[in-house]
Amino acid sequence: MRLRDESKELAIREQAIEMIVTEGFDGLSMKKLALAANVSPATIYLYFKNREDLLNQLYIGIHKGFEEETLRGFNPDMSFEEGLWLQWKNRMAYNIKYPHHIFFMEQFRTSPLINHKDIKGSAFKESMASFFKNAVKRNEMVELPPEIFWAIAYGPLYTLIKFHFNKKSIMGNKFVLTEQNMRQAFQVVIKALKR
Amino acid sequence: MNEFADVLVFKTDIGSKTDFETINNVLHQERRIKKWNIDHEDIDHVLRIESGEITPTEVIQLIRTLGYACEELPE
Numbered sequence: 001m002r003l004r005d006e007s008k009e010l011a012i013r014e015q016a017i018e019m020i021v022t023e024g025f026d027g028l029s030m031k032k033l034a035l036a037a038n039v040s041p042a043t044i045y046l047y048f049k050n051r052e053d054l055l056n057q058l059y060i061g062i063h064k065g066f067e068e069e070t071l072r073g074f075n076p077d078m079s080f081e082e083g084l085w086l087q088w089k090n091r092m093a094y095n096i097k098y099p100h101h102i103f104f105m106e107q108f109r110t111s112p113l114i115n116h117k118d119i120k121g122s123a124f125k126e127s128m129a130s131f132f133k134n135a136v137k138r139n140e141m142v143e144l145p146p147e148i149f150w151a152i153a154y155g156p157l158y159t160l161i162k163f164h165f166n167k168k169s170i171m172g173n174k175f176v177l178t179e180q181n182m183r184q185a186f187q188v189v190i191k192a193l194k195r
Numbered sequence: 196m197n198e199f200a201d202v203l204v205f206k207t208d209i210g211s212k213t214d215f216e217t218i219n220n221v222l223h224q225e226r227r228i229k230k231w232n233i234d235h236e237d238i239d240h241v242l243r244i245e246s247g248e249i250t251p252t253e254v255i256q257l258i259r260t261l262g263y264a265c266e267e268l269p270e
Contacts, residue, residue: 029236029237030234030241031239041241041268042204042267042268042269045202045204045243046202049243050232050234050236050241050243051234051236051237
């Protein structure tokens with residue numbers, strides 16, 4: 001009788017993410033993965049129906065983790081400035097802790113897999129939508145098309161995170177992301193978005 | 196649930212769409228099989244079966260009778 005082994009499942013998931021980050025989706029085969037995770041191919045098929053199922057489950061698992069971390073201490077009724085700053089801090093922390101997870105999510109999102117029926121909408125989206133609606137209602141925030149808004153509200157943060165991982169900026173200078181310089185960028189962003 | 200009592204995995208040579216149809220017609224009728232799928236992307240054309248009651252030997256016999264190779268994927 002084959003038993004469910006959480007540590008094996010975790011090893012498979014983590015190895016899969018590593019392989020995808022270094023070799024892309026095409027680099028991932030069930031056989032290679034079994035070797036890397038130190039399990040037999042049969043074991044992988046116990047947890048995942050096939051490669052597509054594995055990728056979908058990985059995305060769902062990672063996204064869930066991302067949502068939990070990003071919403072830590074967050075309340076849709078927070079003031080616009082307070083809420084957005086918390087989002088910045090939480091997202092920065094998550095990115096620093098799990099850089100491969102973020103990379104995976106980005107790859108997955110731009111692939112045709114994202115339209116799979118197992119990927120559903122979430123409470124996270126609702127929480128964020130609620131937060132912004134409240135901010136607009138209280139006249140704390142300028143109203144902008146969502147894509148423009150997102151580019152201004154989060155674009156600078158993700159740019160700085162990229163510089164941090166490259167260890168240097170686009171100008172070639174050494175760069176480390178700290179709460180201090182993050183705050184500096186945030187001040188400009190909040191000025192632009194606040195009413 | 197802590198066990199995989201009902202998941203069986205096999206290595207087969209069920210490669211083409213026609214092969215799949217043949218297998219489908221038979222497995223579809225086997226009431227003991229709850230769900231099944233074949234991973235066509237895998238070189239072993241892995242057949243994965245969810246069933247509480249059918250045994251690996253029975254599956255192997257079934258698939259081989261249809262003219263296909265079938266053996267349990269080693270643990």
